[in-house]
Amino acid sequence: MSRKILGLDIGSHSIKAVLVREAFGKIEPVRFIERPVTNDDVQGLIKSIFQEGHFNPDIVISSVAGNNVSVHYLNIPFSDEAKISRVVPNEVENLIPFPLEDMIIDQVILSKGNGAKPNGGSTVCVALIKKNTLQNHINTLKRASVDTKVIELESLALYHAFMQWYKIEDTVALLDIGAARTNLCIVSKGKPALVRTFNRGGNNVTSAIKELLGISIEEAEGRKLSSALETELNSVSDEGDVISTAIKKGLSPLVAELLQSLHAYEINNNDNISKLYISGGGARLNNLDRFLNAELNMDIETFSIPNDFLQKLQGGEDANYTLATGIGLALCGTRKKHAVGLNFKKGEQISRKETKVNVGKTIYIIAAIISVIILGFADFYSKFQYRQDRYDAVKAEMRKVYMEAFPEAKNIVDEVQQSKSAVEELRKKVEALGGGSKGVITSLDTLNTLSEKVPKDMQVDVDDIMIDKSKIRVQGETDSFESVEKLKKEFETVSFFKKVDVSDAKLSADQKKVKFRIIIDM
């Protein structure tokens, strides 16, 4: 299966696209196009390069500049990759001036250790880029209809190319000198032991010439391309001498920073950098290798892509300098890699995944809430069912008791209500029969009282006694009107009789008896 892989190097001076084909583990160069950046329409230029090269790659790999990326080297006292990934964000959180959630993180484990002293931890290179910066990069490519699969750190591009063709065990430094910036990558034991980006490059040299000679920037650029650096080994004309001085002036801050970084690395790592490989358009400066050799006191070699590879790319002689970064990027997309690398797109996907995880979490929480509600309902229903069963059992028990207590009952609709009514009726009956609670005057008490109050020597026949809650009616006959009056008076002595009236008293038909009716209020 063959795949077309395109390395896209978006420089400030020019955009380079390198197309390779990977088939059966072999990488074949296809085409290289470099076009100068003349205006701000980067996406337009990318589009036109794609059209011109008839590029239809399966994978596009681009890069972000090192000055947009914060790189940190951490020593972590264990080697488990998953564990390392988990602790890295916490480790770098205090090293960056931005909130971690605004950043995309990716990392490469440079060496693994179990934490045993000394230096037994794992070394991890952690790179962070602002989400906005990465998004701008992705948007630029999107507007050019390019969907990039891998977004690598630009400072590592040359390292990928180096690992493809050099594979040196010695510690070496790779320098990609561009127009606006210069990338340094120190490679030790096949791993990128240090990456740094200096915001200096060919532009500073051009500016220095412009200022020293008092000429336009375009003129200064032209002079730079046609001039050479004067070193002890070569002498130049008087004018050349002036330009050489200007170039040196333009290069000196870069050289100073470079020297400092190389020394710092050697001291900190107790390591020796055996050689510096130079690449990038800025490395085309005549005699730069000699100049750097003298300044850095180090072997300098131009980074070279194998000739046959270069020829197939049809990029011309000078392409060796400028296409190394693009080639390195293309190599990131190949399956068979010798180098470790970063991919901020992966970090971006991870951060998207986190969002998905968050969405997943939200769904999980909603599902949990629904489950709780369902369980609540189930619990309520089971309790309800239990109570219903209990209620039915109690009801059945009550019906049984009711039927036992009132066997004459036929229609049982509401045993509770019917029981209450039956009990009330019984209570009334008991009351009427003189039962009930103490202190309550019953009908029997009243009857007793009435009979007690009838004088023994008086002849009284009682026909009817009616007792209700507040009134008593006594009806009968006696021997005289005096007896009726006497009976009334006797009744009036009863404390709980409020009023006693003779409502009726008359002679009977045979004139021998007096019929009477006494009404008593209670």
Ligand SMILES: Nc1ncnc2c1ncn2[C@@H]1O[C@H](COP(=O)(O)OP(=O)(O)OP(=O)(O)O)[C@@H](O)[C@H]1O
């Ligand atoms: N023959 C030459 N002599 C000296 N300098 C040169 C020569 N050819 C190109 N340059 C310089 O190389 C620089 C461009 O290099 P390169 O194409 O690598 O930069 P770039 O990748 O576009 O920029 P950057 O990576 O800094 O954004 C320019 O400053 C240019 O003047």
Ligand SMILES: [Mg+2]
């Ligand atoms: Mg560049």
